Each structure stands twice: as C-alpha cells, then as structure tokens.
Amino acid sequence: MQKVEPGTITILTDAKIRAITKSEKGQVQVRDKSVPGLRIRVGSSSARAFVLRKTVAGRYRNITLRRYCERFGLAEARKKARQLISDIEFSADPAATLPSPVRRRVVPTVRSLWPSYRAARSHLRTIREVERVFERHILPSFGDRAAHKITRGEITRFLDEIARTTPVVARNVHGYLSAFHSWALPRLDDLPGNPCRANSQKRGE
Missing domain, CATH: 3.30.160.390 (Integrase, DNA-binding domain)
Incomplete structure (x- = not known):
C-alpha cells in the first residue's frame, strides 16, 4: 500500500x-x-x-x-x-x-476529570502521593485547562520549572501526569495523544 x-x-x-x-x-x-x-x-x-x-x-x-x-x-x-x-x-x-x-459542549477540564481519575486509582498504594501531587502541582497549573488542549511544550516548561529546584519531584509529577493522560485518552475523542510521552522521564539528570 x-x-x-x-x-x-x-x-x-x-x-x-x-x-x-x-x-x-x-x-x-x-x-x-x-x-x-x-x-x-x-x-x-x-x-x-x-x-x-x-x-x-x-x-x-x-x-x-x-x-x-x-x-x-x-x-x-x-x-x-x-x-x-x-x-x-x-x-x-x-x-x-x-x-x-x-x-453546547461541556469541555472536560483536568479538574472536572480529577474526581473520576482519583476514584479509578483509589486502590493503589500510592493514591495519597497521587493526591498530593495533583493538589500541589498539577491542579494549580492545569486544573482549569481543557484536558485535550494541553501541549507538549507547556508540559515541558512546567516540568523544567519544577526541576530547577527539585528534579526528583519533577520526575514524579511527570509520571503521574502521564498516567492521567493515558487514562483520559480513550475517554476523550479530542485528545490526540499523551502529551507527556515526548518528555524525558530522566528529567534533571
């Protein structure tokens, strides 16, 4: 072909x-x-x-x-x-x-999806850490954004800013944000892919 x-x-x-x-x-x-x-x-x-x-x-x-x-x-x-x-x-x-x-489209934001995502991950031993990362880092920065419009460039700049002082935290935030987008991908028709996938998981090294 x-x-x-x-x-x-x-x-x-x-x-x-x-x-x-x-x-x-x-x-x-x-x-x-x-x-x-x-x-x-x-x-x-x-x-x-x-x-x-x-x-x-x-x-x-x-x-x-x-x-x-x-x-x-x-x-x-x-x-x-x-x-x-x-x-x-x-x-x-x-x-x-x-x-x-x-x-009259209700655009799903990261904040509106967060309760469903948290419920889906409630069985994990790391759920408290997931909640802490979302409430301290992800929701303040991306909570009111349409989930399908967040770009790779925005995420890269967001993680770079965290990594300047706390590289380990930046890697954790990257992992939890990537997991969230992987969960959202089959649920949002307008989400073209996981925007975290192009960001290095070895950030800060």
Missing part, C-alpha cells in the same frame, strides 16, 4: 486509513473525496477518528463523528456524514441539527 500523505484528498479505503502515518508534530488529516467535508484524523498516538468539516450558520465546524474502529468503519462514517450534511442543509435552523456536544 502506497503511503498516504497527510493533508491530501483521496477516495478513502480501510487500507488507506491504516496506512496513514502519525506525526510527532500533532494531528494529521486526510480528506475523503467521496463525501465532501469528511476526513480521517490521526493523532500522535495513532488513534484515528472521523471528522466532518461543514459550514453551519456561516461558521466552519469540525464535528467529530466517532473513533475509527471495528464497529464504526468507513461505511458507517460516510452514512452518518451524509445524513448530517442533509440535516444541516435542509433545516431552517442548521445549528439545531448539530449533535448536542457540538452545540
């Missing part, structure tokens, strides 16, 4: 979708020639999701349809995209046809 270049437009097939390579620089997208606006998005973790880009009420919207998986493949994505396009174009109130998460 010939390599599929990011940003191109082609008649998508399952083989082409699997052939799209991830980029360390962020998300890449390949547009489908069969359905206008439909594209496959590949994050830095290689997770794939179908997205429909469509003008709604004078504004471009990127509507995430669903992750690419065995139960939701190319045929299902095209069917859903065509139905959504029809609903938007023939509705007197196009914005009302958007999925509710697009119309």
Whole structure:
C-alpha cells in the first residue's frame, strides 16, 4: 500500500486509513473525496477518528463523528456524514441539527476529570502521593485547562520549572501526569495523544 500523505484528498479505503502515518508534530488529516467535508484524523498516538468539516450558520465546524474502529468503519462514517450534511442543509435552523456536544459542549477540564481519575486509582498504594501531587502541582497549573488542549511544550516548561529546584519531584509529577493522560485518552475523542510521552522521564539528570 502506497503511503498516504497527510493533508491530501483521496477516495478513502480501510487500507488507506491504516496506512496513514502519525506525526510527532500533532494531528494529521486526510480528506475523503467521496463525501465532501469528511476526513480521517490521526493523532500522535495513532488513534484515528472521523471528522466532518461543514459550514453551519456561516461558521466552519469540525464535528467529530466517532473513533475509527471495528464497529464504526468507513461505511458507517460516510452514512452518518451524509445524513448530517442533509440535516444541516435542509433545516431552517442548521445549528439545531448539530449533535448536542457540538452545540453546547461541556469541555472536560483536568479538574472536572480529577474526581473520576482519583476514584479509578483509589486502590493503589500510592493514591495519597497521587493526591498530593495533583493538589500541589498539577491542579494549580492545569486544573482549569481543557484536558485535550494541553501541549507538549507547556508540559515541558512546567516540568523544567519544577526541576530547577527539585528534579526528583519533577520526575514524579511527570509520571503521574502521564498516567492521567493515558487514562483520559480513550475517554476523550479530542485528545490526540499523551502529551507527556515526548518528555524525558530522566528529567534533571
């Protein structure tokens, strides 16, 4: 299978979708020639999701349809995209046809996800240390940020600042923040990958 270049437009097939390579620089997208606006998005973790880009009420919207998986493949994505396009174009109130998460999305922040993550880790012997690191370091810096918008660069600067005085603490914070993003990855469609993975775990040495 010939390599599929990011940003191109082609008649998508399952083989082409699997052939799209991830980029360390962020998300890449390949547009489908069969359905206008439909594209496959590949994050830095290689997770794939179908997205429909469509003008709604004078504004471009990127509507995430669903992750690419065995139960939701190319045929299902095209069917859903065509139905959504029809609903938007023939509705007197196009914005009302958007999925509710697009119309009024409650953006998950690190702070809003923290209780669920803490509950999922409550069985660990290190839970008290996890709580201490989150409450002292992670929540004050990233608590009100949308979890899927935190970048590798931000995390690198955050950890570098801690490492200037306490390298061991920086390594611990890195580990707990990375574990949090790994937990969040399958729960957030917009999270392209774990932004901690590119940061050295030997920080401060």
